[in-house]
Amino acid sequence: MQRPTPRRRVTLALAAAAALTLAGCTAGSAGGAGGASGDSTDGPTTGGTLTVANSFVVKNLDPAQVYEATGAMAVHAMYDTLVTFEGSDVSDPQPLLAESWESNDEATEFTFTLRDDVVFSDGSELTAEDVVFSLNRLVNLKGSPSVTVQGFSASSPEEGVVVVTTETPNPNVPTILAMPATGIVNAETARANGATDAADAAESDSATSFMDGESIGSGPYVLDAFDPASEIVLTANPEYWGEAPAYERIVIQNVEAQNQKMSVERAGRDFVALDLSGRMLDDLDDALQVSSTQDTFYFLTLHQDPAVSEVTSNLEFVRALRASIDYEGLAALFGSEARPAAGMVPTAFAGALPESESKAQDLDAAKQHLAASGVTDPSVTLMFPAMTYRGVDLATIATKVQNDAAQAGITVQLDPQPIASFLDAQSAGKVAFRFSPQSLNYPVASSLVNNFHPGQTSAERTGWTLERATPEAIAAGDRVRAALDTAEQDAAMQDWQRVLDEDGPYIPLAYNSGVVVSTSDLVGADYSPAGWQVDLRAVARR
């Protein structure tokens, strides 16, 4: 056999390298579907795999530490909570681990009766002690999600019964206990791996890294693999006490938004995309399903301390700016799933104002308010996070505000900041004029009052103290907090927003939607404003 010459060897090597590259590039045509696509046209069958494409926001999968969207979605599939929500409706908590519940008249004590047929993924029985441990651990860890259960404590007077008490009246306890962060863990296994529900849990609990590798819940799926940079793999829980999960495997993949659009359009089946919004939805393939709910609002905040700004603390100036905004045109920038704001509560939640109360531009009123303000130099600097949120570049929105304000004679300078710097400046409480998106911590409108009412932390950072707020604004917030049933509270929330529209330092601009896009073979792929985006438990083939 003739040996190749050196030159021929180089040629062969080049040819081989080129062939490998070409083979790699063209392999899909022979081998079938690719990667995230789950293409079903000529590839192997998925074998019961659902692919969920998401731009990752996740640090860990410990229920008591999770607050980011991606993590909450995965945790919700692995850990049962006492109650839950179905589909997009977050107004009516449904039983899950709890068969029933009742509260005392003061809304400070809630008694939950547990199902007696629930087992964890290791086959052991779920007891009231597991529930008490999980909830108290959440409170004492003092992590990001602990804020929603501040002042809560859990106990079990008898097996099968859990009592949750709150320091102050709170008719929304059942709703809060549907949040993924309140997922119930196997207390014995958790303790064996460093978890504790003691008062010093913030310092002594070390179980999070264990729960990043293994799930210890009773949900329909269990954790198979977790990499915060690339994917979360769930598999069906063979011990699940309820109806068997629809998929053998769910892969939540970290996929950039533009790539998600291409992937879902080519997928054909078993594919869900979670980050398509704004203009990306405009020319989407008609065969795909789109589920959306308006659950986020975008708003301006004007500091009320004259020492920070003589201009923004002038209530007539705030009114002038509020009247100068072209709300309709601004909402259009967010795409078809947005609408002009009526108040601070997005339409996904009870307590939102009706669409008939949506704001509209009134330049004459704006000029009158500006004249009444007495401000001789109506120039302000608008700080905002330099980022794209839900498919919309916030700089675009800020520029629109700048142009609208100019029509009323108000000069706005733009000051984009990196998100960490923006949050830092916001926390310092010295930003005269800022713009940001806002979601609710849990799906109850009154949670906004806990943040934005005069004297509350967010309001304080805006200089909106009890001394500076009008009596009407204070009274409206107090009525929300005093309400002991949800219907009364929702009505009070509407009144609070109307008062804020006159006397508050906030200017809600628009509501934007969370969106789930899925292939047409799926059912249950509805967007949920409950915090988990899409309920993976409910997603199944038709």
Place this chain on the structure above:
Amino acid sequence: MTTTPPSGGAPARDRWRGVTHAARYISRRIAITLTLLLGVTVMTFLIVQAVPGDAASANLSETALNDPEVVAAYRAKWGLDQPLPVQYWVYLTNVLQGDLGISQQTGRSVLGDLLTYVPATLEIALPSMLLAVVIGTAVGLYAAVHHDRTGDQVVRVGTLVGLSTPSFWLSLVVLYVFFYLLGVSPSGGRLSTWIVPPERVTGMTTVDAALAGRWDVWWDAVQHLALPVLVLTTLTVAVLTRFVRSAMLEVLDADYIRAARAKGLPERTILRRHVLRAGLVPVITVSGLAFASLLSGTVLVEQIFGWPGVGQYAYRAASGLDMPAIMGVSLFVALVYTAVNLGVDLLYGVIDPRIRVS
């Protein structure tokens, strides 16, 4: 203690001199590397402190930031409540014991994270570099030999376009063409979602699949490599081709090449034995830097293809002001550049005996 050279005459003395010279050289390089790494930790620490923003702001929810108790617990947990010199000293003493700390983003050890993500980056960097060197050298040499002719003009325009093309744009274009329009390539990730990954041995999916004898998985992994490798190769080829062309042009104009031609040596021999070898020194320098750049993270390419490598890790660390991870990535990048430079220096000696002697 003193050492004396072994007896045995001049050759033995020369060998001994060579050994001690090499030992001194290596010692000097190690000392420089350690000083460099120390400098990197100091500079990185200071720069991160100077950046506006706070780790608590970047890592806690907005509502949690409103709760001083939660913020205090976070700062205490990560040692952020300590004075800066104390924070640095604790970090440095831990590093000296091989502990790079715990990432605030992942909650895992930074060393463990690097061992997870570096192989993923290596898996796209190695074939990209190999292809880029082979193609860049061949095309650059071709352009130099055909100086100012049509082929050269085409190469020059092509490389200029390659150099001017943003990596994220090219990534989206190849995805659109090969995945979306033609459907001949996967969209991203390291494996198709329905495939259970092979047992982790090296962290490189292709290698692990081959070791497990799972050739269907190996083939799927190769398909997923194709587009990111194509993008990285294209961008690196553009750089290398221009350097090779320029270096070869310089050599082709040298007197000894004219002399070789005058002596009647065949053009192929001149190119292979005299031009290519002499022109390789600057090419190796650029190749080394390009390789180090690929290894230290190709953030946008990794982001668009959902490739969990060092680039993505560095991006997440920076956006979360995750000090231990930022420091860990900085040390890794410094080590990569140091190692690549050492490798390049050694290669100089192999290629050019004059450098070896000096």
